[in-house]
Amino acid sequence: MSYRKQLALAAAANIGTIASGMTFGFSAVALPAMQTSEHVPHVSDDDASWVATMASIGMPAGCLVMGPIIDKLGRKRTLMLVNVPSVIGWFLIATASSNESWFWYQVYLGRLLTGIAVGLANTPAVVYASESLDKALRSIVITWPSIGISLGIMIVYMLGSLFQDDWRLVAGICSSVPLVALLLVWFTIPESPMWLAGRGRVQEAEFSIRRIRNIPGRKDLPDELQDELQVMITRGLQQNNSESWRDTFAFLRRPEAYKPLLIMNAFFFFQQFSGIYVVIFYAVSIIRETGEGFDGYFVTIFIGVSRLVMSIVVSYASKRCGRRKLCTASGVGLVLSTSALTVFLTLTNAGIIGPEQVKNFSWFPVASLLLSVLTGTSGFLTLPFAMIGEVFPLKIRGRACGVCTCMATVFTSIIVKLYPDMRNWLGCHNVFMFFTVMAAVGTVIMYFCLPETDGKTLDEIEEYFRSGGGKRKEKLLPVSENA
Numbered sequence: 001m002s003y004r005k006q007l008a009l010a011a012a013a014n015i016g017t018i019a020s021g022m023t024f025g026f027s028a029v030a031l032p033a034m035q036t037s038e039h040v041p042h043v044s045d046d047d048a049s050w051v052a053t054m055a056s057i058g059m060p061a062g063c064l065v066m067g068p069i070i071d072k073l074g075r076k077r078t079l080m081l082v083n084v085p086s087v088i089g090w091f092l093i094a095t096a097s098s099n100e101s102w103f104w105y106q107v108y109l110g111r112l113l114t115g116i117a118v119g120l121a122n123t124p125a126v127v128y129a130s131e132s133l134d135k136a137l138r139s140i141v142i143t144w145p146s147i148g149i150s151l152g153i154m155i156v157y158m159l160g161s162l163f164q165d166d167w168r169l170v171a172g173i174c175s176s177v178p179l180v181a182l183l184l185v186w187f188t189i190p191e192s193p194m195w196l197a198g199r200g201r202v203q204e205a206e207f208s209i210r211r212i213r214n215i216p217g218r219k220d221l222p223d224e225l226q227d228e229l230q231v232m233i234t235r236g237l238q239q240n241n242s243e244s245w246r247d248t249f250a251f252l253r254r255p256e257a258y259k260p261l262l263i264m265n266a267f268f269f270f271q272q273f274s275g276i277y278v279v280i281f282y283a284v285s286i287i288r289e290t291g292e293g294f295d296g297y298f299v300t301i302f303i304g305v306s307r308l309v310m311s312i313v314v315s316y317a318s319k320r321c322g323r324r325k326l327c328t329a330s331g332v333g334l335v336l337s338t339s340a341l342t343v344f345l346t347l348t349n350a351g352i353i354g355p356e357q358v359k360n361f362s363w364f365p366v367a368s369l370l371l372s373v374l375t376g377t378s379g380f381l382t383l384p385f386a387m388i389g390e391v392f393p394l395k396i397r398g399r400a401c402g403v404c405t406c407m408a409t410v411f412t413s414i415i416v417k418l419y420p421d422m423r424n425w426l427g428c429h430n431v432f433m434f435f436t437v438m439a440a441v442g443t444v445i446m447y448f449c450l451p452e453t454d455g456k457t458l459d460e461i462e463e464y465f466r467s468g469g470g471k472r473k474e475k476l477l478p479v480s481e482n483a
Contacts (some may be wrong), residue, residue: 005214006133010141012188013079015181017145019086019123022174023114026093027052028283028300029160030167041100045420052281053417055115058408060375062119067402069120072308075128075192078187081121083178089113090175094168109170119409121145123401126389132196132212135457139371142389143315146382150311152177152302153280159310161297162285197232198394205232231459248399256465257400263449264404268382270442272411274334274434276376278419279303279369287366289428299366303373310377322454322480323383330379331443337375341368345429348420382441384408390453393462396450 031051031096041050062085070078092110096103122145129141159170190212196205210217224411250367252258279286283300304403344365353361385405392400422431430464453461 001129003137006137006212007141009189009212010125010133010137010144012128012184013128014148015147015184016083016086016117016121016178017125018152018155019083019090019178019181020118020145021149021154021175022177023055023086023118023152024149024277024280025116025153025156025160025279025300026167026171026174027284028285029157029164029297031171031282032284033165033167036165036481040098043105043332043418047104047209049417049420051107051111053413054111056409056413056416058112058117058141058248059117059119059122059412060406062116062407063122063404063409064119065400065402065404066120066123066405068401069398070124070127071398073104073123074188074195075131076185078120078124079128079189080182081250082117082124083185084117085113085120086117086178087175087182090118090171090178093435094172094175096168103423106109115441119405122385122405123388123398126386126407127397127401128192129191130389130458131192132208134213135455138390138468140315140318141381143311143318145385146377147154147308147315147431148309148379150304150307154301154308157283157300157304158296161301164297188411193229194232194394197229202233205229251393251396253467254466256393256395256462259465261400261404263451264384264388265390265407267387267442267446267450268327268404268408270445271384272408272415273435274439274442275338275415275432276334276373276381277412278435280417281416282419288371299370303370304392306370307331307377307381310374311382314378314382317378318383318386318454322452323387324450324452326379326448327383327450328379328425328443330377330381330383331439331446333375333378334372334439335443337368337371338432338439341365341372342429342432342436344368345427345432349429380439383472387453388439390458391451391461391465392432394458459477 027182031043031048033039034051035045035048061320062082066078066082069081089110089112092106092113096106096110125144130138130146132139144416146320156174157172160167163169190208191204192211193205193212196202196208206221207217209215209225210221213225215221215225230350252261283303284297306335314326320379321329344353344361348358388401388404389397395433419431426434449462451461456464
C-alpha cells in the first residue's frame with residue numbers, strides 16, 4: 001500500500017488552502033501601502049478596517065453553502081469549485097482602478113469573493129483526507145490545511161515586503177495559486193470512495209480506493225480494505241441521500257451529533273477571541289505599535305515562517321502526542337506569551353516603563369508576539385480545523401463542518417472588525433489582556449471537554465459520543481501506541 005501516493009494526493013487537495021492563507025495575510029501588507037498620503041484614493045482607518053473585514057464577511061456564506069455542495073457534488077468537484085471565486089476575487093483586486101467609485105467596488109467585491117472562497121475551502125480537504133486515506137496517515141494529513149494556510153500567509157508577507165508599494169502586483173501573483181489548485185485537483189484526484197459508496201456507486205468506490213491506495217486492478221483488495229469498503233457500503237445504504245435541513249436538525253438530537261458540534265464551536269470561539277487571527281490581519285500595524293524601531297514587514301515574514309514551521313511540526317506531533325496534549329500545551333503557551341505582552345504594554349501605558357526603557361527593551365513585545373504565534377499555531381489555531389473532518393457522523397458531516405466553519409468565520413468577522421475600535425477605546429494593553437483571558441478560559445474548557453481522536457477510526461469516534469463520552473472515556477482518550 002503506497003503512502004507516497006496518498007500523501008501526494010493529499011498535497012494536491014490542499015493547494016487551494018494556500019490561497020486562503022494569502023487572503024488572511026493580504027490586508028496586513030496592503031493596508032500600510034493603501035494608507036500612505038500618496039495613495040489614490042485616500043483610505044481612512046475605517047475604510048482599512050472594512051478592507052480587512054470584508055473577507056471575513058464573505059467566509060460565513062462560503063461555509064454555509066459548502067455543506068450542501070460537498071454532499072451533493074462530491075469531494076472532488078467541491079475542491080475544484082472553491083477555487084473559482086478566489087481567482088475572480090484576486091483578479092478584481094489586482095486590477096482595481098484609481099477612480100474612487102470603481103476602486104471600492106473592485107476591492108470590496110474582490111475581498112468578499114476571496115473570503116467566500118476561504119469559507120468554501122476550509123473543510124473539503126480535511127473531509128477528503130479523513131474519508132480516503134489510510135488511518136495511519138490521517139493524523140498527519142488532516143493538519144495540512146493549516147500548513148497550506150500558514151504557507152499562504154508566509155508567501156503573501158514575503159511578497160508584501162518585496163513589493164511594499166505595489167499591492168496590486170501582490171494580488172495578481174496571488175491569483176495564480178487557486179488557478180493551479182483547480183487544475184491539479186481536476187487532473188490528479190479521484191473522488192472520495194466513501195462519498196461514492198454512500199450513493200450506491202460501489203464499483204466506482206472500489207476503483208477509487210484502488211487508485212488512492214495504489215492497488216492494481218488485477219490484485220484482490222487486502223482483507224483490511226475489503227472490510228473498510230464494506231463499512232462504507234453499509235453506512236451508505238443506511239444513509240438517506242436526499243435529506244433536508246429538517247432531517248439534519250432531527251439528527252442533531254443524538255449525542256453523536258450535538259456533542260461534537262458544541263465542542264468544536266466552543267473551540268472555534270476561543271480560537272478567534274484569543275486574538276490569533278487579529279495578529280494575522282493587522283500584523284504590520286501591531287508590530288509598529290508594540291515594537292518600536294522594528295521593520296514591520298520584516299517581522300511579519302518571520303511570523304509567517306514561524307507559523308509554517310510550527311504547522312509542519314504539529315502535523316507530526318499530533319501523531320505522537322495526540323490532540324489533547326497539543327491543545328493544552330498550546331493554550332498554556334498562548335496564555336503565558338500574551339500575558340507577558342500585556343504586562344509590558346500595561347507598564348508602558350502607566351509610565352512605569354519610560355520611553356528610554358521602551359527603546360532598550362523594544363525586542364520584548366515583539367518576542368512575546370512571536371511566541372504567541374508559535375504557541376497558538378501548535379494547537380489552538382490548527383486543531384479545530386483538523387478535527388472537524390473526523391468528529392462528525394457521515395450523515396451530517398458536510399453540513400456540520402459547514403456550520404462549524406461558518407461560526408468560526410462569524411467570530412473572525414466580529415473580532416477583526418472590532419479590533420481597531422477596541423484599540424482606540426480600551427488601549428492596546430487592555431485588548432491583549434482580553435485576549436489572554438479568553439485563551440485561559442478556552443484552555444481550561446478544552447482540557448475537560450476535548451476528546452482524543454488520534455489513532456481511532458471514524459466509527460470509533462462516533463461510538464464514543466454515542467455511548468456517553470465520559471462514561472467510556474478510557475476507550476478514546478488514551479492515544480493508541482500502534483497508531
